Amino acid sequence: MSLFNTTYDVIVVGGGHAGSEAAAASANMGAHTLLITMNLQNIAQMSCNPAMGGIAKGQIVREIDALGGYSGIVTDKTAIQFKMLNKSKGPAMWSPRAQSDRMQFADCWRTMLEQTENLDFYQDSVNGLLFDGDTITGVKTALGLEIKAKTVIVTAGTFLNGLIHIGEKTFGGGRAGEGASTGITEDLVDKGFEAGRMKTGTPPRVDGRSLDYSKMTEQPGDDNPEKFSYLPVTKPLTKQRSCYLTYTNPEVHDLLREGFDRSPMFNGRIKSTGPRYCPSVEDKINRFAEKERHQVFVEPEGWNTVEIYVNGFSTSLPEDIQDKAIRSIPGFENVKFFRYGYAIEYDYFPPTQLKHNLETKLINNLFFAGQINGTTGYEEAAAQGLMAGVNAALKVQEKECLSF
């Protein structure tokens, strides 16, 4: 069976958290599904924090699990630490959170998808959509293929006309080290869609061997860790890695302020707004100028790596400012950088253009899920992907849709 003469039931564009759940859901519903993504090595890549769940998010992962999605299973299988947050409050407030091994997470997702029946894979970039009047009929790719489908789910994340900012530098990209996606926004705007711009950011990653943990507070996982999935295919962790807590201070804040005039957030180069309050460190010291310190969580990126995610220090300030300021945080005096923090701007489509089944109002059989809808977070993206996958399959099977 060739890509050239197959009409798929469902094509999923993008193998992020939304796309992976969408592909799994539609294939498990019996729909012949093709997942097209730019890089098959990066399936369900965690663009930012290597963690799932947390307050207002953990229950989403459990709901995905209850509906047959894979996010909870993958998280359990790749977790390096589990914590039930909000335990001092009543059970309705408890929020499961797991720190995951970033590399194993992507690997596990790919294995689970490869073991899913009815699911084909193809690595390419979709750069256009095919229509017959107001109905989608397939996609066009950068390599020039036209692939036909009865339904298409677009889950392009932060990639649509993505623009990365670090200090004065700006360059195209959907995520650090990966190209932006062009063509889809333009085709949709031609069809009458309203598009907008949003921004988000990520902190530096550093070498854990260069940190002094004796100056930080250890944050171990729970003594009796739970898990996300209700299924017996996963087990609670028997060993865990600790995170550590340290703080910024007035000296760090002064050093960061030195870079404000070169910051894309403050010199007007970034005009878009964040999808929700997910502030950069420069935002925090600017808005809460009276605060003498902010928390910095030092989080391992996996079992077998020394790389550390510096949670709480998201920034798009110039590299020299990031480098200078972070050294004044206790424990970071001799830090070595692996990757600098950056901000990214991307296109999204206001979700008022969707029906409750996540199908677009303007184009029949075209669905959107994930960050493209102006939301943020792996969990929200995964939940939308699952719903879009289920509904695309139901549409093909001419059955009633499943709405939120």
Ligand SMILES: Cc1cc2nc3c(=O)[nH]c(=O)nc-3n(C[C@H](O)[C@H](O)[C@H](O)COP(=O)(O)OP(=O)(O)OC[C@H]3O[C@@H](n4cnc5c(N)ncnc54)[C@H](O)[C@@H]3O)c2cc1C
């Ligand atoms: C720098 C940065 C910082 C972030 N910070 C936070 C944060 O602090 N908190 C938070 O909750 N969330 C954050 N996020 C967002 C989080 O990563 C996303 O919410 C989540 O990954 C969205 O999932 P998604 O599936 O919609 O998109 P993504 O995970 O972005 O996946 C999109 C996938 O689609 C593929 N793709 C895109 N376009 C095409 C195309 N045309 N053809 C083929 N494949 C395509 C990409 O290769 C990728 O695999 C951040 C993201 C970035 C990039």
